[in-house]
Amino acid sequence: MSRLTPGNGSPDPGEGALVPGQPDADLHWLRQAIELSRRCPPSASAFSVGAVLVSDEGAVIATGYSRELDPKDHAEEVALARAAAVALSGATMYSSLEPCLHRASRPRSCAELIIEAGIGRVVIAWLEPPLFAAGGGAAALRRAGVTVDEIPWLAELARSVNAHLWRGLTPNQN
Ligand SMILES: [Zn+2]
DSSP: OOOOOSOOSSSSOOTTOOOTTOOHHHHHHHHHHHHHHTTSOOOSSSOOOEEEEEOTTSOEEEEEETTSSSTTOOHHHHHHHHTTTSOOTTOEEEESSOOOSOOSSSSSOHHHHHHHHTOOEEEESSOOOTTSSOOOHHHHHHHTTOEEEEOGGGHHHHHHTTGGGGSSOOOOOO
């Protein structure tokens, strides 16, 4: 990972910047997830999300982003489908947004899929705002024994990819 001068005054402290109490690897992988979210096909009625599934040894197992293969795809779901044959108990799911709990387009929410996959830890940049569906994914994961860490330093960066959603809202097609 590259190292830049810390403390450049932007909302994102910058790759390699020191954030008190936050492991460097978490910042690195969460930034990768946010970068992936920029590839999402545009939608006026769903969030653009990126997800990176990382092993306990720090290797990328799989990635995904919203609408990557199908218009209904969620980022975490795409990554999990690609990791179907892998044991994930030591893995961490980095997602640019809180995994969904309520979902209209498919029977399983991402929170349920993460719990079923046996993933022990999820790291997110921000909680899902109630634009299209109620949030609650992080709380559901924690109730199931999954560690959920939120990194608010990167929330602004993750939100900026979705800035268009606050203009011209349309009904729920989540
Ligand atoms: Zn989802």
